[in-house]
Amino acid sequence: MVMWRSIERAGWGGVAAERMEAARPERIAALLATLREPGARGLLAVGAGCSYGDAGLNGGGRVLLTERLDRILEFDAQTGLMVAEPGVSVADVIAHFLPQGWCLPVVPGTGSVSLGGAVASDVHGKNQHRVGNFGDHVAWLDLLDADGNVRRLGPGQQGALFAATIGGMGMTGVITRIAIFLQRIPSSTMMVLREKVASLDALIACLAERSSRSEFSVAWIDGQAADPALGRGVVESADWSDEDAPPQPVSPFRVPFTPPASLVVPLVMRRFNHRYWHAVPDRRAAVPRRAQAFFFPLDRVVGWNRLYGPRGFLQFQCVVRDAAALAPMLRACRAISPTLVVLKAMQGTGRGLMSFGITGWSLAMDFPAGPDTMALLQRLHAQTAEADGQIYLAKDIAMTAENLPRMYRKLDRFRGALRDVDPRLSWQSSLFRRLKLFP
Amino acid sequence: MRQAETWVILGASSGVGRALAREVAARLSAKIILAGRDLHDLEDTATDLRIRHGVDAEVIGFDAAAPDTHAEFAARTTRRAEGLITVCFLSAIMPAQDAVEVQPTLAAEMVMVNLAGAMVVLLHLANALEKRRGGRVVVVGSVAGDRGRRKNFAYGASKAGLHAFTEGLAARLRPQGILVTLIKPGPLDTSMTWGLPESGLALDPRRAAGAILRATLRGRGTAYVPAIWGPIMTAIRMIPAAIFRRLRF
Numbered sequence: 001m002v003m004w005r006s007i008e009r010a011g012w013g014g015v016a017a018e019r020m021e022a023a024r025p026e027r028i029a030a031l032l033a034t035l036r037e038p039g040a041r042g043l044l045a046v047g048a049g050c051s052y053g054d055a056g057l058n059g060g061g062r063v064l065l066t067e068r069l070d071r072i073l074e075f076d077a078q079t080g081l082m083v084a085e086p087g088v089s090v091a092d093v094i095a096h097f098l099p100q101g102w103c104l105p106v107v108p109g110t111g112s113v114s115l116g117g118a119v120a121s122d123v124h125g126k127n128q129h130r131v132g133n134f135g136d137h138v139a140w141l142d143l144l145d146a147d148g149n150v151r152r153l154g155p156g157q158q159g160a161l162f163a164a165t166i167g168g169m170g171m172t173g174v175i176t177r178i179a180i181f182l183q184r185i186p187s188s189t190m191m192v193l194r195e196k197v198a199s200l201d202a203l204i205a206c207l208a209e210r211s212s213r214s215e216f217s218v219a220w221i222d223g224q225a226a227d228p229a230l231g232r233g234v235v236e237s238a239d240w241s242d243e244d245a246p247p248q249p250v251s252p253f254r255v256p257f258t259p260p261a262s263l264v265v266p267l268v269m270r271r272f273n274h275r276y277w278h279a280v281p282d283r284r285a286a287v288p289r290r291a292q293a294f295f296f297p298l299d300r301v302v303g304w305n306r307l308y309g310p311r312g313f314l315q316f317q318c319v320v321r322d323a324a325a326l327a328p329m330l331r332a333c334r335a336i337s338p339t340l341v342v343l344k345a346m347q348g349t350g351r352g353l354m355s356f357g358i359t360g361w362s363l364a365m366d367f368p369a370g371p372d373t374m375a376l377l378q379r380l381h382a383q384t385a386e387a388d389g390q391i392y393l394a395k396d397i398a399m400t401a402e403n404l405p406r407m408y409r410k411l412d413r414f415r416g417a418l419r420d421v422d423p424r425l426s427w428q429s430s431l432f433r434r435l436k437l438f439p
Numbered sequence: 440m441r442q443a444e445t446w447v448i449l450g451a452s453s454g455v456g457r458a459l460a461r462e463v464a465a466r467l468s469a470k471i472i473l474a475g476r477d478l479h480d481l482e483d484t485a486t487d488l489r490i491r492h493g494v495d496a497e498v499i500g501f502d503a504a505a506p507d508t509h510a511e512f513a514a515r516t517t518r519r520a521e522g523l524i525t526v527c528f529l530s531a532i533m534p535a536q537d538a539v540e541v542q543p544t545l546a547a548e549m550v551m552v553n554l555a556g557a558m559v560v561l562l563h564l565a566n567a568l569e570k571r572r573g574g575r576v577v578v579v580g581s582v583a584g585d586r587g588r589r590k591n592f593a594y595g596a597s598k599a600g601l602h603a604f605t606e607g608l609a610a611r612l613r614p615q616g617i618l619v620t621l622i623k624p625g626p627l628d629t630s631m632t633w634g635l636p637e638s639g640l641a642l643d644p645r646r647a648a649g650a651i652l653r654a655t656l657r658g659r660g661t662a663y664v665p666a667i668w669g670p671i672m673t674a675i676r677m678i679p680a681a682i683f684r685r686l687r688f
Contacts, residue, residue: 003634026454026630027480068454068630071487085483096491 002034004062012305013052014258014312015369016397018059018430022046026068028176034064035148035426042428045174047114048089051121052315053397054430055169061428064174066116072096073177080182081139086116086175091296093182098291102182106134107295116175121394122167122355125295126216126238126344133350133357134180135166142177146426150176155351164417167352169393171418171427171437189241190216190294191286196277200231200330203343204323204361210237211345216294221341222273223333223365230330233341234280238294245288255303262309262368269339313339314373314397316380317364319346319357320389326363329383336376338365353414356392364395374398393431401436443522445470449501449560450530452480454629455579455651458644459527460484462652464492470521474501474512475530503530503556504548513563517571525575525655526564528557531597533631539593546593553597558604565608568617576612576619577655578605582663584623585672589687609660620655623672624664 002023010017021039025031034043041061048067049056057063066087074083080102084093091111093104108123117123122135131137140154143165153162165172193214197203203219211217214237221233298304305313316338320326326343344362349355365380367373377398384391390407391399405411415437425438432438446463450456451473460471471494473481478500485496497519501512517524531553534545561576568574583591584598602621609619626632628641647664654662663669678686 003630005633005637007637024630024633026457027452027477029477029480030630071483072490073483073486075490 002030002037004037009049009057009063010312011053011056011397012050013314013369013397014305014308014310015314016054016057016430018054018057020058020060021062022065023062024065024068028069031064031069031144031174031176032148034062035144035146038062038146038426042426044427044429045086045116045120045170047086047117047120048112050110050113050117052395054434055121055394055396056117057430058428059430066114066174069176074179080184081179082182083177083179084115086114086119086178088115089113090115090118091292091299094292094295097182098185098188101185103185103291105131105137105181105183108134109296109298111292111296111299115178115180119166119175119178120168120170122350122352122357123394124346124350124357126218128357128362129211129217129345129347130215132348133167133352133355135351135355137181138166139179139181141165141175141179143172144174144176146173146422146424160413160417161421163351163353164414164421165352167350167355168414169354169431169437170429171432172421173427185240185291187241187244188291189243189245189288190238190291191241192236192238192289192294193284193286194280195235195284196233196280197235198229198232200327203231203233203235204326206235207343207345210235213237215239217345219343220276221330221343222277223330223338223341224270224273226334227331230327232277233343234277238286238289240291241288245290255301255306258306259309262311262313263307264309264313264339264368269337308368311369314367314369314377315364315395316367316377316398317356317362317392317395318380318384318389319360319362319392320384320387321358321360322387323361325383325387325389326361329363329380332379332383333365333367333376336367336370336373338367340364340366353410353417354393354408356390356394358390360389362392364392393435396431399435401434404435404437443470444525445472445520445522446525446527447472447474447516447520447564448527448529449474449503450528451475451484452477453529453531454631455624455627455644455647456527456529457484458648459529459651460488460496461491462645462648464488464494464496466652468494469525470495471497472516472519473498474516476500476502501530501560503552503560506556506559509556509560509563513560513567516564517567523573523575524568524571525577526561526568527577527579527651527655528561529579530556531579531581531631533591533594535634536591536593549593550597550600553594554600554604557601561604561608565612565617568612569615572615574617575655576605576608576617577622577651578608578619579622579624579651580605582623582625582668582672586675586678586683618658620659621661622651622654622664623661623668624651625668 004021039062044058069085070087107125216238342364452475481498488496581598583595605621626641650664
C-alpha cells in the first residue's frame with residue numbers, strides 16, 4: 001500500500017501553485033509499488049523541484065518525489081564513471097568528488113538540482129560552449145517504465161528512447177540510475193576574470209572572444225540600463241587553476257520565510273545593478289575563487305527565490321542563433337525591467353529530442369510576477385519564435401502549444417517515442433498538458 | 440590507531456536506519472553491518488557508504504518477524520563483527536490505528552516486529568555481548584510508548600513494552616560494562632509518517648541520526664529525540680489517568 005500525501009507545490013519561481021498527491025519512496029521496491037496507483041492524471045517523477053515553472057508539477061495528479069533515492073552506487077577511479085540514484089544532488093556529488101580531483105562535467109547554476117532532474121531537463125552550465133549539455137556525458141540510464149520494467153538505455157541501447165528521455169521532462173518514466181563520466185580536474189579552484197563592458201555590441205564581442213579561449217564563460221547584463229548603455233554588463237570567464245588557492249570560508253545565509261512582499265523591487269535592483277557594475281574593477285587580472293562559489297553564486301543565500309515574496313517570479317530563457325535578436329528583446333522589457341539578466345554563448349544541440357540548445361546566444365531574464373509579466377513573456381516568446389530560437393522548458397510557465405513545434409524541430413519524433421513507451425499516458429505533468437505534448 | 444569497532448543496524452533500510460548508518464560512517468571509522476529484509480536496497484546503501492566514507496560495510500539478512508531465525512542471525516553477526524560491537528535496533532512498523540481497529544490481527548503483526556522480534560534478537564545478541572564482555576546496545580522506542588493515546592495506542596503499546604524490556608536489559612548488562620541506550624524519538628520525517636497529515640513536527644532523519652549517535656556515545660540511559668520531547672512527555676506523563684482517558688489526541 002502506497003502512502004500519498006496531499007501537497008501544494010509551486011515551481012522554483014513560486015508561481016502557479018497547484019495541489020497534488022505525492023509519494024516519497026525511500027527504496028526502489030516502494031517506487032515500484034507506486035506504479036500500480038497512477039491516478040487519473042498520471043504520475044510524474046520530481047527531483048529537487050528546481051524547475052522554475054510547471055515542469056515539476058502535476059496539478060490534480062500524482063508525483064513521485066525521488067529525493068530519498070540518493071545513493072552513489074559505483075565509482076571507477078580509472079575512467080571516472082559514476083553511477084548514482086536520481087535523488088543525489090549536483091552539490092552532493094561535487095562536495096564528495098571535488099577534493100578527489102573529479103567534477104561533474106556539466107554543473108548548472110544551482111547545486112540543489114538532482115541528477116534525475118539534470119537528465120530530464122538536459123541542463124547546461126557555464127561551459128556549454130565547450131562540453132555541451134548534461135546528457136552528452138551520460139553513459140547509460142536505467143529507466144523504469146509504466147509497466148514496472150527497468151530498461152537500460154544508452155547511445156547504442158534503445159537509442160530512440162534514450163534520446164527521448166534526455167531532456168524529455170520525465171515523460172518516458174522514472175530514471176532510477178544514472179551513469180555519467182566525471183571529469184578530471186587539476187584543483188578545486190578557478191581562475192576567474194571579469195571585464196566591464198559598456199554596450200551590448202561590445203559585450204557580445206567580448207563574450208564571443210572569451211568563450212573561444214576559456215572553459216567557462218557567462219555575461220551579466222544590467223537590466224536597468226537603457227540606450228545608449230543598453231546591454232552594458234560584466235563578462236566573466238574562468239578556467240580551472242593548476243593549484244589550489246587557500247580556502248575562503250563562506251557561510252550560507254538562509255531566507256527563513258517568504259516575506260509578505262517582494263524585496264526584489266525595481267528601486268533596490270537598480271541600486272544593486274548599479275553597484276555591481278561599478279564594483280567590478282577595471283584592471284584585467286584573473287583572481288582565484290573556490291569552484292563551488294563560482295558555480296553556485298546564488299546558493300550562498302539559501303532560499304533566495306523567496307525574496308520575491310508570495311507572488312514569486314518568472315524566468316524567461318531563450319536561445320537564438322543571431323545576436324541581432326537580443327537588442328529588441330532587451331528593449332521589449334522597458335516597462336517591466338528584469339531583475340537579473342544573463343547571457344551565454346551556446347554551441348551545438350544536445351543529444352535529446354527535446355534538448356534545449358542551438359549554436360547561438362542564450363538569454364535568461366528574471367521578472368517579478370505581476371499583472372503584465374505574462375503578456376511580456378508572450379511578446380518575448382513571439383520574438384524568440386521569429387528568430388528561430390527555443391524557449392527552455394525547464395524555466396517556462398508561459399509558452400503556448402502553438403509555438404512548440406517551431407522551436408523543437410524533433411517534436412514529432414519525441415511524440416512517436418512517447419507513443420511507443422507510454423501509450424496509456426501514465427506520465428504527465430502540468431507542462432505536458434499545457435504544451436499538449438500528447439502523442 | 441583507533442580500536443576496531445562494529446555497528447550493527449537492525450532495520451537499516453528504514454529512513455532513520457539508513458541515516459544512522461551514514462552518520463556512523465561519517466563520524467566513526469567503524470565497520471557497519473546493515474541488517475534488514477530488502478537485501479537489494481541494503482547492498483545499495485552498503486556501496487554508498489563504502490564510496491562516500493571508505494568504511495567497511497556489509498549486509499546480513501534479518502527479519503524481525505521471524506524469531507526462529509534470530510539465533511543464527513546473532514551468531515553470524517558476531518562472527519562477522521570486529522572489535523567492540525554496538526547493536527542498534529530500529530525495526531518497526533506502524534499500521535494506522537483505525538486500520539488496526541478494523542483488522543485487529545494487524546496489531547499482532549506489529550507486536551511481532553516491534554516487540555517480540557526485538558526481544559528475541561536482543562536476548563540472543565545480549566548473550567553474545569556478555570561473552571565478549573563489552574559492547575553497546577541502542578534501542579529505538581518512541582514517545583508514543585509513554586502513554587496510551589487514543590489516536591495511536593496500538594503502536595504505543597508495542598513501544599511501551601519495548602521500553603520496559605530495554606530498561607530491564609540495561610540492568611542485566613550493566614555489570615558487564617555494556618551500556619544500553621533507549622532512544623525515544625518524536626515523529627520522524629520518513630516513510631512511516633508520510634501518510635499522516637503534515638504536522639511540521641516531524642524531524643529530519645539525518646538530525647535524528649546525529650542525536651541518536653551523540654546520546655549513544657555519551658552513554659545516556661534514555662534520550663528523547665529531539666530533546667524538547669523530554670519536558671513535553673514529562674508534562675504528558677503527569678496528566679492523571681482519569682483525565683487522560685477523556686482526551687482524544
